[in-house]
Amino acid sequence: MRVGIIAPNYYPAETGNAVTVRRIEGQLRLLGCEVRVFPVGRLAGERLQAEVEEFAPQLLHAFHAYHGGRVAYALSKSLGIPYLITLTGTDIYQALCDQRGLEMHGALRRASRLVAFHACVKKRLGEHLPSLEERTVLIHQGVELPTEYAPPAGVAARDExxxxxxxxxxxxxxxxxxxxxxxxxxxxxxxxxxxxxxxxxxxxxxxxxxxxxxxxxxxxxxxxxxxxxxxxxxxxxxxxxxxxxxxxxxxxxxxxxxxxxxxxxxxxxxxxxxxxxxxxxxxxxxxxxxxxxxxxxxxxxxxxxxxxxxxxxxxxxxxCCPEKEAGAYLALYRDILATA
Known part of the structure; x- marks a missing residue:
């Protein structure tokens, strides 16, 4: 499966959105997907569309309804491929509540699926756009579990x-x-x-x-x-x-x-x-x-x-298993393509 990820804030790599995207990107590759990330901000307009068209993904996965979802919506209309949006926070808790909200409606309504990290986000979306709740899926964030997590030697002795x-x-x-x-x-x-x-x-x-x-x-x-x-x-x-x-x-x-x-x-x-x-x-x-x-x-x-x-x-x-997180996304991709 070829998946194109539309990612705002992919650079710098230390932002929350970038950490999430990079984790899912890596896990999807381990599951056999061919994945390419298209960073919003580094790519735009005709160049972005040309690179997406060259990669020829079967579907687009956008992060953040305002910054990524609107781009996926435009590409979907132009290229005729389905897309989903993962809701990441400020899109629902801020953008949907201010003047940006109307700009997001089309992208949210046309998405094949919406993904929330938790039921509280799904509920908040439903308060604004009730018709979208039934197309919103819950997929918890994953996190890598380190094997070495004890404080380094000497930390306990410091006076801080x-x-x-x-x-x-x-x-x-x-x-x-x-x-x-x-x-x-x-x-x-x-x-x-x-x-x-x-x-x-x-x-x-x-x-x-x-x-x-x-x-x-x-x-x-x-x-x-x-x-x-x-x-x-x-x-x-x-x-x-x-x-x-x-x-x-x-x-x-x-x-x-x-x-x-x-x-x-x-x-x-x-x-x-x-x-x-x-x-x-x-x-x-x-x-x-x-x-x-x-x-x-x-x-x-x-x-x-x-x-x-x-x-x-x-x-x-x-x-918060990252393998389960990626597996849930892959199952969702298959469901979208089966009904597209």
């Missing part, structure tokens, strides 16, 4: 307690939120540190972040960390944060943190609640005060950190 926030620098990730509550915590526990890691996706926002960081000496920006180096970073830190305003369900960084048996502290949004059960597989905060209180528990209670980390790793081991 590190909170890691892995996120691209854009407003939806809300990366400045933890600075004030962690400053309060740092005053009581001088070993507390915050590290930010991720690509600059919106330069104006990133500049604001860098300026704000100057006021918080315990925090630092690591820059872009290559995805194949993230494992070493997860192993080194103590807690992983997600402070997003929205997520499309099952954020890659949280799944990866759980795979490395790291305790997580996450914002109270649908996407995070789709993975994290408060007090069981992680901690969910509802306000800045709640964040500070739960962060303090994590700093002072090693048994809590250990229990959450073990539970999280068991969760992704049992529910």
């Amino acid at each position: 307690f590190v909170f890691l926030l892995p996120a691209g620098l854009r407003p939806v990730k809300n990366v400045m939120f933890p600075l004030a509550p962690l400053a309060e915590l740092h005053a009581r526990y001088p070993q507390v540190r915050l590290e930010l890691a991720g690509p600059v996706l919106e330069p104006a926002y990133a500049a604001e972040v860098m300026e704000t960081l100057e006021q918080y000496p315990f925090a630092r920006y690591l820059g872009v960390v290559a995805h194949d180096a993230m494992g070493d970073l997860y192993r080194r830190v103590d807690v992983v944060l997600n402070t997003s305003v929205t997520e499309g369900g099952m954020a890659n960084t949280i799944l990866e943190a759980l795979a490395y048996a790291k305790p997580v502290l996450v914002s109270d949004i649908e996407g995070n609640r789709s993975i994290i059960k408060d007090g069981v597989t992680g901690l969910v905060y509802h306000s800045a005060a709640d964040f500070c209180s739960k962060a303090e528990h994590l700093v002072t209670d090693a048994h809590l950190r250990d229990r959450l980390g073990k539970n999280g790793r068991c969760l992704v081991r049992d529910s």
